[in-house]
Amino acid sequence: MVYVSDVFHKKKLDSKKINIKTIYLVDGIRYERNTDGSKDDNITNGIRVKKEYYLNNELKHTEHEFDTRIEYSFVENENSNKNYTCPNCGMTAKLKEFNGGCPYCGTYYNLDYKDKDLGSKKYYDRVLRNKSYRLISAIIDAIICFLISFIIIKNTSRTFNINDFYKIFVFGSIASLLFYYVFYIVDAYVILGPIKRYKDKQNELQKDFWKKSGLDKVTFFNNFNYEVRKYYYNKEDVIDYDIIDFDSFKDYTIKDDRYVEVEAYIRVVYFDGDFRSNFKKKIFRFKQNKNGTTKLGKGTNIMMCHNCGASIDVTKSKCDYCDSEIKYLQEWILQ
Ligand SMILES: [Zn+2]
Ligand SMILES: [Zn+2]
Incomplete structure (x- = not known):
């Protein structure tokens, strides 16, 4: 059974024989x-702690860095293990066995989770993203200690030769x-004082x-x-991504269109025979959809094309039969 929100990912991973195991x-x-x-355990307000990437059932890659302020919920429909009768053709099977629709008559079911949270930032605190603080301290420490050793030894030696360099190294290291x-x-x-104040300011801006915005x-x-x-699962070499942190949110209006800009720090996992990952900052710009949205109910949603009456797949923008444009699933469309 494929949920509407998982369709793009599932298609991608199945084609490459990759399984991603996420520990919550x-x-x-x-x-x-x-x-x-x-x-597939049901999750309510869980945090991600680990992701394992399997290729042909063999563990090939692991990711450990996640943000504990971002929470996920995936609660499946209880009906997924029960028999379901297709309202169109009368075929009965377990909903679990349907691949997003009826295998006999092709009716799209547009399944949605009973409850889902694909990753919301719930908390604000002053967690520092980069762990370079200790390294910065060590570098400052070393520079100053070596400099002081140099000054002392330079001023106390009558001659300055190779032995003095050796002394500077030893004293500098010990100090x-x-x-x-x-x-x-x-x-x-x-160092940390200004960073903390900066973080507090960023958090206030997000709360604001x-x-x-009223969203x-x-x-x-x-x-x-x-x-x-x-966006990512339609890219050939990308197989997964995680938002590591949301850095800023902005909304503005240009002419009659409303936009939201989200700056996030993300990890993208690529696969081109081997797995590799890459962290980066990225700005995502969304435009408000003014044509109205298709609202999905919990569980199975069978929807008809307003033009020809065929059942529609809400992950597509057009009807499979008559090519009419259908209402989009989301209010905010990535530009
Ligand atoms: Zn059917
Ligand atoms: Zn149609």
Whole structure:
């Protein structure tokens, strides 16, 4: 059974014989979901902790970095294990066995999760994204210790020769080790203070955006992820992505069109025989869809084309039979 929000990903992974196993934590309990459907636990407000990438059932790649402020929910329809009768042709089978639609008459079911959250940022705090702080402290520590050793030795030696360089190296190294902790604490005030203040300001801006824009958070994040999934999974060499953090949100109007711009820090996983991943900042620009949206109910949604009456696949923009444009699923369309 393929859910509307998973269609693009599933198609992509099946064609490459890749399974992605994602480990979630919900209140300290471990759950997993696999893109090949081998195990799909229901998740409510879970955080991602690990992703394993399998090629032909062999583990090939692992990702560990996720943001614990971003939560996911995937609650499937209880009916998925029960028999379902196609309202169009009367065929009965377990909903689980349908591949997004009736295998006999081709009616699209447009399945949606009973409850879903494709990744919303729920909390704000001052977590630092890069872990370079310790390294920066160590470098500052070493530079200063070596410089002081150099000054002392230069001023106390009558001649300055190769032995003095050796001394500078030894004293500098010992001093660096001894004073590392001091630098670590001092840098916490000097370096971390401004970063914390900057983070607080960014968080306030994000909270402001949600208050002023009038958008519903989960609906917008689901819309965001649906569009970003479609964008990435339609790229030939991309097989997965994760939002590591949302950095900023902006909304504005140009002429009569409303836009939302989201800046996010993302990890994109590529596959071209081998797996590799890449972190980057990216700005996603969305335009509000003024033609109206198709609203999906929980579970099975059978919808008819307004022109010819054929059943429609809401992940497409046109009717398969008569080519009429159909209402789009999302309010915000990625530009
Ligand atoms: Zn049917
Ligand atoms: Zn039609």
